[in-house]
Amino acid sequence: MTGFLLKSSMFDLLKICGSDKDQRLIKFLNLQLKLYSQENVYKTAALYGCTVLQMSQRPHGLWHLKDSMQALSSALEESLKQTNAKILFNQKVNSLEYDVQKKLWEIDSSSGDKVNKYYAHDVIYSPPPQGLLNLLVDKKDKYYKYQNRLNNLPKPSGALVFYSALKKENMINICSNHYQFISEEFGSLFISLSEEGDGRAPLGEITLIASIFTRTQDWFDLEKDQYIFKKNQYLNKISKALEEKFNIASEDWLHRELSTPRSFERWTNRPKGIVGGLGQNPDIFGLFGLSSRTPFEGLWLCGDSIYPGEGTAGVSQSALMVSKQILATRGIKNFNL
Numbered sequence: 001m002t003g004f005l006l007k008s009s010m011f012d013l014l015k016i017c018g019s020d021k022d023q024r025l026i027k028f029l030n031l032q033l034k035l036y037s038q039e040n041v042y043k044t045a046a047l048y049g050c051t052v053l054q055m056s057q058r059p060h061g062l063w064h065l066k067d068s069m070q071a072l073s074s075a076l077e078e079s080l081k082q083t084n085a086k087i088l089f090n091q092k093v094n095s096l097e098y099d100v101q102k103k104l105w106e107i108d109s110s111s112g113d114k115v116n117k118y119y120a121h122d123v124i125y126s127p128p129p130q131g132l133l134n135l136l137v138d139k140k141d142k143y144y145k146y147q148n149r150l151n152n153l154p155k156p157s158g159a160l161v162f163y164s165a166l167k168k169e170n171m172i173n174i175c176s177n178h179y180q181f182i183s184e185e186f187g188s189l190f191i192s193l194s195e196e197g198d199g200r201a202p203l204g205e206i207t208l209i210a211s212i213f214t215r216t217q218d219w220f221d222l223e224k225d226q227y228i229f230k231k232n233q234y235l236n237k238i239s240k241a242l243e244e245k246f247n248i249a250s251e252d253w254l255h256r257e258l259s260t261p262r263s264f265e266r267w268t269n270r271p272k273g274i275v276g277g278l279g280q281n282p283d284i285f286g287l288f289g290l291s292s293r294t295p296f297e298g299l300w301l302c303g304d305s306i307y308p309g310e311g312t313a314g315v316s317q318s319a320l321m322v323s324k325q326i327l328a329t330r331g332i333k334n335f336n337l
């Protein structure tokens with residue numbers, strides 16, 4: 001039944017419903033969809049768009065986690081420890097090489113000057129797949145088609161994130177933790193506000209985080225002074241947009257800073273600081289998306305470029321999927337994870 005919608009966009013659905021001329025609705029949908037699918041109403045796959053738009057409906061809905069998204073990451077970490085998983089921090093994987101004789105992957109990583117080697121039957125690669133080929137030592141010609149696919153993945157967006165703090169009394173009262181508005185220059189501005197007593201700001205103060213999408217290429221290939229100039233320029237422009245929207249006096253900011261795709265690249269090692277995985281357009285959504293299986297023996301993918309896409313909860317779902325697939329290759333099918 002849903003098959004015929006596989007290649008349709010959200011705009012096709014609007015046409016079916018006779019709402020394709022409703023500019024106000026289109027503007028609203030563009031704002032909502034960009035956050036989830038990284039695409040607008042014309043390019044978001046219909047089935048993906050319908051799923052994400054109904055996520056906020058009762059009785060299920062979306063939640064603001066107490067102690068922020070960090071709470072979810074900490075819970076995952078705790079649960080891994082309980083199953084005796086060993087988590088190693090501050091190690092950077094530099095290369096992955098498959099030993100055909102031993103049927104093992106050799107993983108070379110470094111922490112500071114120290115070089116470590118690990119061996120594994122299966123490797124799950126969770127950073128964006130655009131960086132995978134740089135790590136593979138042996139890029140066999142027979143996988144040329146797959147490599148070509150990775151090389152030609154659409155270029156995802158980057159983000160500018162404005163982090164700030166101010167006294168609660170110094171901005172208008174907003175009855176939600178999240179707020180989104182359109183600015184002519186930036187498009188969508190997505191705002192997250194802390195709640196009194198949630199641990200993110202001292203009592204009487206709030207944190208205000210605003211994020212916008214940006215083209216990653218606009219932030220690379222700049223000399224240091226050009227980069228700093230541009231960063232300050234955007235910091236001030238975003239401050240001004242927020243000051244106008246929320247009646248904030250420019251001297252009332254207690255703290256302001258901005259991160260750019262260059263910051264995200266340095267912090268997370270995501271190529272060019274890209275955020276949020278692949279845009280969920282009809283050419284790359286669902287059956288046409290990247291699978292967690294790869295043609296390389298024992299090498300798997302998960303993370304926000306793999307179904308169901310971005311978000312801490314979404315990538316946990318793709319991790320669950322890939323672990324079930326690996327267990328199935330070992331003949332283990334009935335298990336509770």
Ligand SMILES: Cc1cc2nc3c(=O)[nH]c(=O)nc-3n(C[C@H](O)[C@H](O)[C@H](O)COP(=O)(O)OP(=O)(O)OC[C@H]3O[C@@H](n4cnc5c(N)ncnc54)[C@H](O)[C@@H]3O)c2cc1C
Pocket residue numbers: 069091092093094126127128159161211267268269270275276277302303304305309310311312313314315
């Ligand atoms: C501004 C912003 C706000 C967001 N807000 C939310 C939100 O409120 N809720 C939500 O659910 N999602 C949010 N997201 C999306 C969410 O953060 C991502 O979709 C999610 O973190 C992706 O997880 P991942 O595991 O696929 O990739 P990553 O989070 O990038 O994890 C990959 C990990 O691999 C590590 N790594 C990379 N290369 C190497 C290497 N060579 N060696 C060793 N380790 C390596 C990285 O350091 C990283 O820890 C937001 C994203 C952005 C940019």
